[in-house]
Amino acid sequence: MRLQLSPFAILGLLPFLYVAGVGLSDLSSSQVPVAALAFVLGFFLVLYNTLDLPHATIVFAIGSLFFALEVIFALANPTAIGSAAGEFAWGTLLVGPVFLFLSLERTEVGAGVRLFGLQLSLAVSFLLLAAPAIRASSSRPDDAAGLLTATFAGLGQQVTGVGAIIAGRAAVYLPLRASNDPWFVGLASLAVLATLLSFLRPVTGRGIQLPSRSRVGREPDTDPSARDQLSPRFREVLRSRSVEAGAPPGQYPGVPGVLGAGIATGLFLVALFVDPAAALLFTSIAIAGLFVVVFLVLGSPP
Amino acid sequence: MADSPVVLTYRGWGLLAGSLAALLVGYLALNVMLLLVGVLAVALVGVEILAFGLATRDFQPEDFQVQRSENTSVIALGAVGTMALQIANRRRTGFYAEIYDRLPEGLESIVGSPRLTAWWSAGDPKSLAYAYRGTRRGAVEIGPLDVLAHDTFGIAYRAAVIEDRWPVQVLPQVALWTTEITERLRSETVGRLLARPQGYGTEFRSLREYQPSDDFRTIVWKRSRFEQLLVKEWELESRIDVAVLLDVTRPMGMGPPAREALDLAVDAALLVARYSFGQGDRVAVLTFTDGPVAFLPLGRSVDQSYEIERVIGAAKIEPGIFQLEDATEYLAQHLNRPAVVFAFTALDPVPDFTRGGLTRFRKAGHHIHTFVPDPLELFPPLNDPLAERTERFVAGPQVARTQRAVATVRAAGLPVTIHGRDDLLRHVTGRYVRARLGDLAA
Numbered sequence: 001m002r003l004q005l006s007p008f009a010i011l012g013l014l015p016f017l018y019v020a021g022v023g024l025s026d027l028s029s030s031q032v033p034v035a036a037l038a039f040v041l042g043f044f045l046v047l048y049n050t051l052d053l054p055h056a057t058i059v060f061a062i063g064s065l066f067f068a069l070e071v072i073f074a075l076a077n078p079t080a081i082g083s084a085a086g087e088f089a090w091g092t093l094l095v096g097p098v099f100l101f102l103s104l105e106r107t108e109v110g111a112g113v114r115l116f117g118l119q120l121s122l123a124v125s126f127l128l129l130a131a132p133a134i135r136a137s138s139s140r141p142d143d144a145a146g147l148l149t150a151t152f153a154g155l156g157q158q159v160t161g162v163g164a165i166i167a168g169r170a171a172v173y174l175p176l177r178a179s180n181d182p183w184f185v186g187l188a189s190l191a192v193l194a195t196l197l198s199f200l201r202p203v204t205g206r207g208i209q210l211p212s213r214s215r216v217g218r219e220p221d222t223d224p225s226a227r228d229q230l231s232p233r234f235r236e237v238l239r240s241r242s243v244e245a246g247a248p249p250g251q252y253p254g255v256p257g258v259l260g261a262g263i264a265t266g267l268f269l270v271a272l273f274v275d276p277a278a279a280l281l282f283t284s285i286a287i288a289g290l291f292v293v294v295f296l297v298l299g300s301p302p
Numbered sequence: 303m304a305d306s307p308v309v310l311t312y313r314g315w316g317l318l319a320g321s322l323a324a325l326l327v328g329y330l331a332l333n334v335m336l337l338l339v340g341v342l343a344v345a346l347v348g349v350e351i352l353a354f355g356l357a358t359r360d361f362q363p364e365d366f367q368v369q370r371s372e373n374t375s376v377i378a379l380g381a382v383g384t385m386a387l388q389i390a391n392r393r394r395t396g397f398y399a400e401i402y403d404r405l406p407e408g409l410e411s412i413v414g415s416p417r418l419t420a421w422w423s424a425g426d427p428k429s430l431a432y433a434y435r436g437t438r439r440g441a442v443e444i445g446p447l448d449v450l451a452h453d454t455f456g457i458a459y460r461a462a463v464i465e466d467r468w469p470v471q472v473l474p475q476v477a478l479w480t481t482e483i484t485e486r487l488r489s490e491t492v493g494r495l496l497a498r499p500q501g502y503g504t505e506f507r508s509l510r511e512y513q514p515s516d517d518f519r520t521i522v523w524k525r526s527r528f529e530q531l532l533v534k535e536w537e538l539e540s541r542i543d544v545a546v547l548l549d550v551t552r553p554m555g556m557g558p559p560a561r562e563a564l565d566l567a568v569d570a571a572l573l574v575a576r577y578s579f580g581q582g583d584r585v586a587v588l589t590f591t592d593g594p595v596a597f598l599p600l601g602r603s604v605d606q607s608y609e610i611e612r613v614i615g616a617a618k619i620e621p622g623i624f625q626l627e628d629a630t631e632y633l634a635q636h637l638n639r640p641a642v643v644f645a646f647t648a649l650d651p652v653p654d655f656t657r658g659g660l661t662r663f664r665k666a667g668h669h670i671h672t673f674v675p676d677p678l679e680l681f682p683p684l685n686d687p688l689a690e691r692t693e694r695f696v697a698g699p700q701v702a703r704t705q706r707a708v709a710t711v712r713a714a715g716l717p718v719t720i721h722g723r724d725d726l727l728r729h730v731t732g733r734y735v736r737a738r739l740g741d742l743a744a
Contacts, residue, residue, distance in 0.1 A: 111313055112320025119324035119339055123331050162330055176331040185335055192339050196346070202398060203456040205311020210398050210419055210452065230382060230413055230433055238414035241386060241431030247421040251396055254454030256357075260349030265342045272334065280329075283341060287325070290348040297355035298308050298458075 008194040009105045012118065015187035016097040019125040022181070023094040023147070026132050031087045031144050038091025042067060046099045050106065067092045074148055086145025093151060094128065097121040111199045118195050122188055123176065129184060130154050130175035200254065202246075211244040306362070306460045308355045314457035317347050347457060354453035357395060361451050361460045365393045368447055368466040375468075376612070377436045378475045382412065385444060385468065386431040396423040400450040400459075403430055408438035408472060416444075436472035438560055439568060441616035443467040473615040474569050509534060542738055543600050543639050544578045545586040546571040546610075547670075548617050549647035550595055551624040556648070556700070557680035561723060564617060566675065567646030570730045571614045574644050577734070579607045586637060587613050590629045591622025597632075600639060623651065626711065630670065631659030640667030642737040644730065649674050649707035650700075655714045671733050672718045674708055677701050679722030 020039055024032055045067075049060035074089035104117035128151060135150035154175040161174040202210035230238070247253050264286070271279035310318065325340030367390040374383030387403065399422040405411060414432030422428060445467035451460045512521060512531035520533040548554075548571060554564040571587070578585045584600040587610050596613045598606065624647060633643060649672070663670070677700040684690045694701075704720075711718050719729045 110316035110320070112316030112318065112323075115317065115320040115343055116323045116327075119327045119336060122339070123327050123333070123336055126331065126333055126336070158331070162332065165332075174332055176333045176336070179333070188335060192342070196342070199317070200455060202454050203313075204398075204400060204419065204450075204452050205313045205456045205459060207313070207456065208400075208419060210454070211421065235413045235433075238384070238431045238433055241429045242414060242418045243420070243429070244418065245420045245423075247396065247398075248423060251421075251423075253396075253398060253421070254350070256353035257346055257350030257453075257455065260353065261342055261346035264345035264349070265338060268338070268341045272337075280337075283337075287341075287344055287348075290345070290352070294348050294351050294355075297352060298310065 006198065008198040011194040012101060012105070012191040013098065015184055015191050016101055016121060016125060018184055018187050019097060019128055020094040022184075023090065023128055023131075026147060027087065027090070027144055031083065034084050034087040035091035035094070035144055038067075038088040039094050042092050042095030043098060046095065046102050050102050067095075071148070074145060075152060083143050083145065086143055086148055090144040090148050093148060097125045097128070100124065115195065115199075118191065122191075125184065125188070126176045126179045127151055127154050127158070129181050130179040133178070134175060200258065202253065212246040306462055308351065308358075308458050308460055310351070310458050311456055314347075314351070317343075317455075317457060321347050350453055350455055351458050354458050358397060358451050358460050361393070361397075361462060363449075363462040363464050366391055366447075366449055366462065366464050368464055370466065370468050373468060374470065376471045376473060378473050379436050379439055380475060382433050382435050383409075383470060384431070384433045385416070386429070387447075387466075389428045389430070389447065389449070389464075391422055391424070391426055391428065393422075394424050396421060398422070398452040398454060399428070400448075400452060401428060401430060402448045402450075403432075404445055404448065405434060406442040406444065408436060408440055408442050409434045409444065409470065410437055436470075439472050439474050439565060439615060440618055441469065441471050441612075443469050471612055471615055473611060474565075474572055541581065541583050542578075543584045543586070543637070543641035544574060544737070545588065545600070545633060545637060545641045545643045545668075546574055546614065547629055547633065547643055547645040547647070548587070548589045548614070549591075549624040549629075549645070549649075550589045550617050550620045551591050551622050551648070551650075552619055553624075553648035553650035554646075554675075555619045556675065556677055557723065558682070561680070563646075563648060563675035563680060564619065566680075566721070566723065566726045567673070568614055568617055570673065570726045571644065571646060572611065573727060574730060574734060575607075575610050575614060579610075581738075584639070584641075585610055586633075586641065588629065588633060588636075589613065589617050589620075590632065591620045591624055592628065593622070594632055595620055597636060599636060600641065624648070625651075626653045626672070627655050627657055627659040630663035630668075631657075633668065634659070634663040634666045637666070637668065641669075643668055643670040644733070645670055645672045647672060647674060648704070649711065650703055652703060652707040653710050653714075655710070660714060660716075669737070670716055671737075672711055672716060673726060673729060674704060674718055674720050675726075676720050676722050677704060682723070 024035055024039070027035055041063075045060060045063040049056045053059075070085065071089045071092055074085045098121075100117050100121040104114045109117075131147045131150040131154060134154045134157070135146045157172070158174055158176050161172045164170070164172050202212055204210060268279060268283055271282050321340070321343030325337075325344050328337035328340035331337075369388045369390070371386040371388075373385045373387075377383040385403065389401065399418075399420055401418045401420075403416040405416050411432050412435050414430075416430065416432050416434075418428065418430055420428065445465075447464040447466055449462045449464060451462075453459065509522060509525060509532045512526075512533050516533050522532050522534055526532045548564070548567055550564065554567065555562050557563050557565070575585050575587065579602065582602060584602045585606070586598055586600040588597045589595040596616075598609055598613055626645065626647060626649065629645070629647075630643075633641075677697045678694065681693070684693060708718050708720060717733075719733065721729050
């Protein structure tokens with residue numbers, strides 16, 4: 001297992017670090033050190049596991065269990081355990097999106113899982129950003145434990161709200177919908193773009209890179225003693241016959257997919273601007289239609 | 303309509319599921335940004351599949367034509383062969399291709415590669431060239447050729463199989479690792495042949511002065527003078543006719559991989575055949591199950607030599623039940639001269655000589671010597687006593703069957719040699735020397 005910290009991954013990390021910064025700034029200056037300590041500890045625990053350092057699994061399991069128990073305990077007793085535990089738990093919670101994002105940034109993790117992981121991280125980040133607003137409207141004391149409680153209360157409100165919409169009742173407060181930090185949205189857009197760009201390169205289903213320019217076919221690893229049976233000139237002839245070639249100028253493979261996705265997203269934005277409720281319905285029908293056509297293509301008889 | 307359907311890769315299924323899950327998160331959050339991410343991902347994957355499916359809708363094997371150059375057909379075990387091919391493309395649109403010339407088990411690519419990934423423009427030919435090494439004896443085929451059309455992002459592909467194959471025969475390197483044995487065989491044979499008594503055979507040896515005991519008819523009047531009469535000296539026929547009989551049924555598959563009883567038999571059979579050809583003998587070969595798999599009658603031409611090596615080298619396990627009597631009956635019918643037969647068989651099941659085939663074989667003047675593998679001695683020794691006892695226990699029934707079979711063959715008056723993994727060539731050498739000296743039957 002190897003950490004895949006490509007420039008795309010580093011770019012993808014930025015919105016979550018921003019959320020952590022905002023989350024810490026929601027605390028008073030006396031509360032920041034403990035929460036920051038928890039965040040740093042949690043961050044290095046995730047890195048330790050991702051880098052696969054010695055006994056990473058055990059260290060990560062014990063560390064995660066400690067953090068999880070600490071958060072649950074702080075959540076269950078927000079006032080009884082004192083402010084330090086609440087601050088520590090809040091700091092731990094701020095690592096959540098980083099944890100989700102980094103733990104999936106590995107070479108062996110599939111593109112689909114990484115995409116889903118990014119989306120979950122963004123959702124959690126939105127929830128964390130909504131916590132101060134929820135805390136302000138609640139009767140919890142104005143400390144880190146209050147933020148912690150507000151986060152989970154926000155999750156509950158979101159679930160209740162979506163349930164109400166599905167049941168056809170009047171819409172209630174949806175923290176994830178209301179949460180809107182332009183800096184975060186900008187950075188998150190960059191992260192999404194970076195993740196999508198990391199997928200959008202010529203590659204086979206097994207991850208073998210497809211050539212984007214011409215080059216002589218690679219020589220596989222072989223037994224040198226066997227290779228010695230052929231003269232260097234003959235070996236060169238064999239190697240130079242198989243030429244990997246990229247698409248010629250003017251032909252851009254993959255453009256139809258990207259262009260189609262761009263148009264679809266643009267249409268969705270327009271529809272959202274015109275009539276948000278209808279936009280969702282329109283999107284659902286369009287996606288269902290798209291998948292019917294896709295599965296018709298997939299299932300076309302030989 | 304395309305001959306091959308669009309197939310989603312694991313990555314494709316993953317992206318499809320991941321984008322749908324992302325869209326679901328967007329729906330549950332009802333957050334514009336999360337919804338946008340979901341829509342973007344789903345649209346990207348869906349449109350890419352759709353675009354790829356439409357662009358390659360007429361993708362079929364007939365779009366491609368393979369032309370293989372004059373490539374290697376026969377190589378020795380461990381030696382290197384080459385393959386070069388050109389694939390013509392009749393498609394009107396370009397696509398990302400993965401081309402793979404299927405290498406069978408027993409051949410490994412060493413230089414160049416049988417695989418190529420490249421953008422394949424419309425109408426362009428592609429070349430593939432590589433060298434491979436034979437790692438296992440036998441007749442194999444390179445190909446067919448797979449051409450995969452990939453979409454750009456590894457989401458889906460279409461595959462076309464182009465049925466173009468190239469046969470390759472990997473022969474054992476008997477000549478290399480049996481040089482010492484062959485030399486010994488030659489020296490022993492030559493030494494003893496020189497001691498053969500001259501007589502009225504069919505092979506001319508030399509002219510010599512007439513002796514009173516000589517037949518008056520042997521005088522060569524054209525070369526003789528009045529004061530010195532010369533006679534032709536003949537010697538008995540020094541060439542023999544050799545037939546190799548290979549049992550290719552399942553029991554000959556016992557032994558460790560690549561050193562199975564059949565592999566050992568093939569090595570020994572090739573040694574006999576090559577040496578005999580070198581001496582100018584006629585050689586025949588029969589591979590047999592419950593009927594002939596391949597048979598080449600007695601011959602000594604260069605073509606015969608090549609064909610015999612090909613048949614022996616390609617011997618592989620075939621379904622059927624081997625009966626020595628059926629094989630000897632077949633040889634009796636198809637060998638037009640008395641021959642010495644070297645039979646390599648597991649004698650499983652126990653032979654049955656009740657139908658008179660063996661009698662007819664003998665009446666035709668043939669001699670046979672049978673080489674039977676010892677089921678236990680085919681495997682390298684185990685250092686662990688418990689493992690050794692277990693091996694003996696497991697192989698027990700097979701060993702008992704072999705012993706019964708050997709006893710039956712010996713009772714029928716046929717010489718049998720039981721061999722292990724290392725001594726077959728030595729046994730065959732000894733028997734071969736005796737055969738050339740004409741005392742095999744004794």
